[in-house]
Amino acid sequence: MKNNAPGVETSTRFPNGRPENEQPPWRHDFPIDWPEDSYVARRDYAKFLVLTSLAFFVGQLSIGLQSLWRRSRGKPPIQKVAQFAQIPVGGVFPFNYPGRHDPCLLLRPAEGPLVAYSQKCTHLSCAVVPRMEQGELHCPCHVGSFDLANGRPLAGPPRRPLPRVVLEIRGNVIYATGVEERTT
Amino acid sequence: MKKPPFPREQRMTIIHGILCLVLILVILQLWLLMATMDAYLGGDSTIVWPAALASLVCLALNIGLLRYLYGVDRWGR
Numbered sequence: 001m002k003n004n005a006p007g008v009e010t011s012t013r014f015p016n017g018r019p020e021n022e023q024p025p026w027r028h029d030f031p032i033d034w035p036e037d038s039y040v041a042r043r044d045y046a047k048f049l050v051l052t053s054l055a056f057f058v059g060q061l062s063i064g065l066q067s068l069w070r071r072s073r074g075k076p077p078i079q080k081v082a083q084f085a086q087i088p089v090g091g092v093f094p095f096n097y098p099g100r101h102d103p104c105l106l107l108r109p110a111e112g113p114l115v116a117y118s119q120k121c122t123h124l125s126c127a128v129v130p131r132m133e134q135g136e137l138h139c140p141c142h143v144g145s146f147d148l149a150n151g152r153p154l155a156g157p158p159r160r161p162l163p164r165v166v167l168e169i170r171g172n173v174i175y176a177t178g179v180e181e182r183t184t
Numbered sequence: 185m186k187k188p189p190f191p192r193e194q195r196m197t198i199i200h201g202i203l204c205l206v207l208i209l210v211i212l213q214l215w216l217l218m219a220t221m222d223a224y225l226g227g228d229s230t231i232v233w234p235a236a237l238a239s240l241v242c243l244a245l246n247i248g249l250l251r252y253l254y255g256v257d258r259w260g261r
Contacts, residue, residue, distance in 0.1 A: 042199050046253055049206045053246040056213040060236040063220055067229040122225070160226050181227025 081106055081116070081167070081174045090132050094119070097165055097176045104165050105130060105137075106174065109148055116165035116176065117151045123158040137162065151182075160184075190256065198256050202249050209242045216242075 014023055015034055076098030087093050093106040095116075103119040107130055117137065119127050126141035136154060137146040144156025151162035166178040190198065220235040 042196075042203060043253060043257060046199070046203055046206055046250055049203075049210050050243075050246045050250045053206070053210050053213055053243050056210070056217050057236075057239045057243045059217050060213075060220060060232075060239040063217075063224050064232050064236045067224060067232045070229070160222070163227075181225070183223060183226030183228060 076176075076178055078168075079176045081176050084169065084172045084174055087114070087174075092130050092132070095176075098179060103127065104176075106165075106167075107132070107148060109135070112149055114167055114169070114174065115148070115151070116167055117146070117162040118165070118179070120162075121158055122153070122160040122162060123156070128162065152184075195256055199253060202253050202256075206246050206249055209246050213239050213242045 013034060014020070014027065079097055081095050082093050087106060087108045089108055090110055091108050095104050095106060096102055097104050104116055105119050106114065106116040108114050109132060121128050121139040121141065121144055123139065123142060123144055126139050128137040128139045128146065130148070131138050132148070135148045137148060139145065139156065139158065142157050144158040145154045146152060146158065146162050147154050151164050153159060153161060161182045161184070164180045164182070165176050166180055168175045168177050216235050216239050220232055223231050
């Protein structure tokens with residue numbers, strides 16, 4: 001057994017709880033101070049937890065920096081989307097807003113006003129597909145769905161509503177003037 | 185004057201206590217991160233920096249507890 005410093009216990013409890021003379025021969029060949037071993041394991045576990053804590057803080061910091069970057073971009077531009085006559089009742093018009101890589105859908109349901117949403121599912125950014133007759137936007141990746149009228153999640157893994165594109169109709173032209181991200 | 189070393193059983197109790205505290209703080213940080221991410225993706229940036237500050241406090245507490253744990257380790261040697 002390991003020689004301990006003065007003042008520290010010298011007896012070792014084995015994992016099976018039996019005395020030393022009942023231990024298998026391999027334990028005598030490869031002696032391990034089991035309490036000391038479990039003590040070191042716990043210390044290393046605490047170190048691992050503190051590193052995890054550091055990783056979480058770095059994550060928080062990256063969100064903060066992203067929010068600063070988002071603020072520096074300012075408001076999205078006003079962009080012409082389509083002519084009103086281009087979209088029949090029950091029709092869908094795809095467009096990109098505010099950037100070239102931000103796909104959106106302009107929808108004209110049979111009942112209610114024109115609506116436009118981001119096409120990226122709020123779960124894992126798969127493209128949602130409109131199902132006008134069922135009044136929903138369907139995400140085929142994980143079978144999520146959103147209400148066509150307000151973009152709120154109806155079923156599946158998404159928890160946040162689809163970002164809504166703010167529309168403005170001037171004469172016969174539809175313009176996108178902003179994006180409204182929502183938590184509920 | 186140097187403190188007398190704790191017996192191993194007492195050291196283990198202290199270490200278990202520290203582990204519990206560190207674990208609670210890490211779970212709190214995880215919750216903070218998820219709540220912040222959800223709010224940020226939902227367009228609400230107001231809680232981002234207060235949450236980052238709270239996370240920093242948790243990290244500082246965790247580092248303090250780890251240092252204390254190493255201190256306990258030194259007493260035993």
